[in-house]
Amino acid sequence: MSRSEKWDYLIVGQGIAGTLLAHFLTRAGFRILVVDKPHRSASSMKAAGIINPITGRRYAKSWMIGQLLPFAKKTYLELEQEFNIRIWQDRNLLRALPSIQDENEWWRRSAFPDFAPWFASEADLAGFEGILKPVRAWGETIGAAQVNFPALLNAFRDRLLKEKSILEEEFDFDKLSFEEGNPVYDAMPFKGVIFCEGARAVKNPWFNYLPFVPTKGEYLVVKIPGVRFPKMVKNGVTIVPLGGERFWVGASSRFEYDDDLPSPEQKEWLLNRLVKALQVPFEVLTHEAAIRPTVFDIRPFIGRHPDGNGLFIFNGLGTKGASLAPYFARHFTSHLVEGTPLLKEVDIVRFEDRYNGPG
Ligand SMILES: Cc1cc2nc3c(=O)[nH]c(=O)nc-3n(C[C@H](O)[C@H](O)[C@H](O)COP(=O)(O)OP(=O)(O)OC[C@H]3O[C@@H](n4cnc5c(N)ncnc54)[C@H](O)[C@@H]3O)c2cc1C
Structure with a gap:
């Protein structure tokens, strides 16, 4: 040919x-x-590769998630077989509910029949004792996942x-x-x-x-000595397990930026939030930036x-x-x-x- x-x-x-x-x-x-x-x-x-069915401050159901998520899982699992690698990880997501309004909204949403399958009846914090700073209340999203891009x-x-x-x-x-x-x-x-x-x-x-409106996102990869947990945690920042004691922590979002490089201001912003979320010490391994194709x-x-x-x-x-x-x-x-x-x-x-x- x-x-x-x-x-x-x-x-x-x-x-x-x-x-x-x-x-x-x-x-x-x-x-x-x-x-x-x-x-x-x-x-x-x-990217952290998170699939989160319940998103935003109002805990909305992500657009078309009922169709997208099962098809994504099927596809990634087929590709796992094809390449003999691990791509998909089911991971529930613990979400801090810092105010009474957050808590009320969370439980109000959980009562809608088409939202209910994604909401745990009670957040399970077993294994997180002494790791996460206490917050007013937690919610837990069932059926979230992490994809290893x-x-x-x-x-x-x-x-x-x-x-x-x-x-x-x-x-x-x-x-x-x-x-x-x-x-x-x-x-x-x-x-x-x-x-x-x-x-x-x-x-x-x-x-x-x-009409592209690209956004710059920055994140950290940290090591938390002696700590391993399987769930994702969202409290100011999202903390995603990467295996062993390594965690992805992010991400910032900026519409206005001069370059695609990691910036000291956003590092500070991420660190402040992580310090507020964790009770244990951590070490920053890397700080990265990328541009999302947001529209x-x-x-x-x-x-x-x-x-x-x-x-x-x-x-x-x-x-x-x-x-x-x-x-x-x-x-x-x-x-x-x-x-x-x-x-x-x-x-x-x-x-x-x-x-x-x-x-
Ligand atoms: C910090 C951060 C965290 C994120 N976390 C998540 C998350 O948890 N979950 C989630 O679903 N999404 C997340 N996203 C969004 C996700 O990364 C994007 O939705 C997705 O990766 C976009 O993929 P893409 O293939 O369209 O673009 P890209 O990943 O940017 O791929 C484009 C490719 O084309 C190449 N390319 C471009 N132009 C040319 C050219 N002219 N010639 C040759 N090659 C070219 C690029 O180098 C690149 O390899 C995150 C994004 C960021 C920045």
């Missing part, structure tokens, strides 16, 4: 979006080439490398052209080029008309470019890549393979009136 006949789709970016889309498209029988250059600001390799992304990349189906380089827009309505990249024709660039999509001349209307950006030129996007996973990516990678695959319509909340057709040509 010649170089020019080899591939069906080119996927740009191998974060969780590009990885899962490559997975489902390959499973549907397509030949996929990936272009990815790791960037410091890319978020999947830094780095394990999955690294295993998937190793396979792409072995199969010679990845170009480890920056995508070069000067090498993109069009022949008879189809994209050609570096002399290779494709049925489509699918951009999964995360927050770097703001630099994409074809899709920068979409104006908090719904994924999926679909084809308005020019009908064979360019597509799968992005806008925001703060919820772990739960959104599996379901919507499959949803998008069905759209590409069988022509099933995209859900209108995620289809980028909703922003078509913003497009005035590439630039």
Whole structure:
């Protein structure tokens, strides 16, 4: 097979979006080439991978969680088998309820029949004695989980490398052209080029008309000597077990920032909150930052470019890549393979009136 006949789709970016889309498209029988250059600001390799069904100050049910979570679990468990690695971890989440209003709202929500399955009747703090600072009350979310993005992304990349189906380089827009309505990249024709660039999509001349509102997030990895616990804890910051005595602690969220580097102010903010949450000493191992592909209307950006030129996007996973990516990678695959319509909340057709040509 010649170089020019080899591939069906080119996927740009191998974060969780590009990885899962490559997975489902390959499973549907397509030949996929990936272009990815790791960037410091890319978020999947830094995310805690939390799936939390009950979120926000009002303890709202996360959008579509009843469909997203079971499908995410099924997908990640299948990938565990395929790669013989550990990706999925069921982890309940303990949540501090510092005021009477928080406590009332928590229990009010727990009484709704469609919320009840996610709420433990009582928070179980066994094993946390002497570790967490006392708070007024705790709630416990059942059915939360943690997804090990780095394990999955690294295993998937190793396979792409072995199969010679990845170009480890920056995508070069000067090498993109069009022949008879189809994209050609570096002399290779494709049925489509699918951009999964995360927050770097703001630099994409074809899709920068979409209302991305990227946010910078910073977190710490700490060692808490002598401490191990299996649950996640949310009290000012979220503390997520990474194995042994190591814990992920985060994350800050900033709309305005000058660079993608960890900042002393945000480190201070994280440390203050962690000191307020823990009774035990800890040691900071690393402090990191990344940029989330957050968007104006908090719904994924999926679909084809308005020019009908064979360019597509799968992005806008925001703060919820772990739960959104599996379901919507499959949803998008069905759209590409069988022509099933995209859900209108995620289809980028909703922003078509913003497009005035590439630039
Ligand atoms: C601190 C922090 C904590 C988070 N915690 C969670 C969490 O607990 N749970 C959760 O669900 N989500 C979390 N998120 C959000 C989550 O990380 C994102 O939703 C998700 O990872 C986005 O994945 P993506 O594949 O769209 O983008 P990315 O992960 O950014 O991947 C894009 C990839 O494309 C590459 N790329 C981009 N442009 C080019 C180009 N021109 N050429 C070549 N390669 C390119 C990048 O280098 C990268 O490899 C967190 C984010 C941050 C920052």
